[in-house]
Amino acid sequence: MSENTTTRDAQPAPADAEPAQTADAAALRALIDQALAERDAQGINKRNKITIVAWDGHLDRIWPSLILSTTAAASGMEVSVFFTFWGLFPLVKPERRRKTGRDWMTKALGQMNPGSTAKAKLSRYNFAGMGPWMLGKMAEDYKTPHPTELLELARDMGVHLIPCQMTMDLMGIGREDLIEGLQEPIGAATALLEMKESAIQLFI
Amino acid sequence: MDVITATVDARGQSCPGPLVSLHRALKDALRGDLLELLATDPGSRSDVPSWSRLSGNDLVETSEDAGVYRYVIRKA
Numbered sequence: 001m002s003e004n005t006t007t008r009d010a011q012p013a014p015a016d017a018e019p020a021q022t023a024d025a026a027a028l029r030a031l032i033d034q035a036l037a038e039r040d041a042q043g044i045n046k047r048n049k050i051t052i053v054a055w056d057g058h059l060d061r062i063w064p065s066l067i068l069s070t071t072a073a074a075s076g077m078e079v080s081v082f083f084t085f086w087g088l089f090p091l092v093k094p095e096r097r098r099k100t101g102r103d104w105m106t107k108a109l110g111q112m113n114p115g116s117t118a119k120a121k122l123s124r125y126n127f128a129g130m131g132p133w134m135l136g137k138m139a140e141d142y143k144t145p146h147p148t149e150l151l152e153l154a155r156d157m158g159v160h161l162i163p164c165q166m167t168m169d170l171m172g173i174g175r176e177d178l179i180e181g182l183q184e185p186i187g188a189a190t191a192l193l194e195m196k197e198s199a200i201q202l203f204i
Numbered sequence: 205m206d207v208i209t210a211t212v213d214a215r216g217q218s219c220p221g222p223l224v225s226l227h228r229a230l231k232d233a234l235r236g237d238l239l240e241l242l243a244t245d246p247g248s249r250s251d252v253p254s255w256s257r258l259s260g261n262d263l264v265e266t267s268e269d270a271g272v273y274r275y276v277i278r279k280a
Contacts, residue, residue: 071220071251074227075258144218153224 049078050200053191054087057113059120059132059147062090065204066150072200073157080198081154082191084164087204088173089113090120090147091163096177106172117147155181162186162194208276209237215244215272222248223255226277230261233279238264241275248273 050072054065065081072079083091092100097115101107114121125131139146145153155161163178165185175185186194195201212229214222222243229239241252249266252275256263265276 067220071223071255072258074220074223075255076260077258142218143216143221145221150220157224157227 046199047078047197048076049080049198050202051080051082051191051194051198053195053201053203054081054083054090055085055203056123057086057089057120058123059117059135060122060124061204062087062117062120063147063150065202066147066154068202069154069159070150070157073154073159078160078198079154079158080160080162080194082162082164082186082194084167084191086113088163088167088171088178089115090117090151091161091178091182092116092173093177093179094118100171100173100177102172106170109171110173117151120147151179162191164191206238208240209233211240211242213242214248215242217243218245219247219251221245223251226255227259230277230279235279237279239277239279241273241277243273243275244271245273248275252277 050068052065052069054062056062069079069081092113092115094116097119098111098113100110100115120132121129122131122135136146151161160183161181162183163185165187168174168185210229210233212222212225214225217225222241222245226239226241233239241248243252245251252266252273253263255261256277260280262278262280263275264278265274267274
């Protein structure tokens, strides 16, 4: 650094002005690097990231998951949402809903789970679809985006929407059954890795 | 210097609408630009300061006039 570089009061003198200080600074730097490496090795170096495990496919669970995801993305956080078990069904394409499954058991599961965010049921007060309709109406009046809109928004904002490979296999759901723009399906270990490096992990 | 470069009109929108709109507008802004966010969502009173802490963008001004909240944000 040259003499005329603007320095703040709190900053030390330029490094090349004092050889002894350079040595001290280097030692300090090495110490910091070592501490950081140790912290990394312990796996406690959290990133500005949130990972949500979306386990439940009900409208009133998938909705807050997507609100949090889009808000986190809007706040500059990295976001991963891992869709597993019943949580995978909202990702089924509208035209493939109730048609998933490879044998009678998985087909029955596909029949029982409405599929897509547009048709997701409420976990309570469903009243044969009256509940979701009313909630949708209320949300529309209050200009809260519907999960279908939020899912699209999340994708556009770079939220990683990750299907669970095991659930896909178990429930006979193929890539062709799911909406476009998802990440490659992953397993539990990769999901754990996502959670481990995240400052926030949620199971919804 | 203190000229608002863009106004984000999120009046009538509710969570997470205003923040998503703001985020989009910030993408087109330059570092140091001042953006104005207008919102009617009462939740924005706590959410905009929280978003500012999360995203690192400075919230430089907050005011309210007849149910419309106005926030001025400086892009970090």
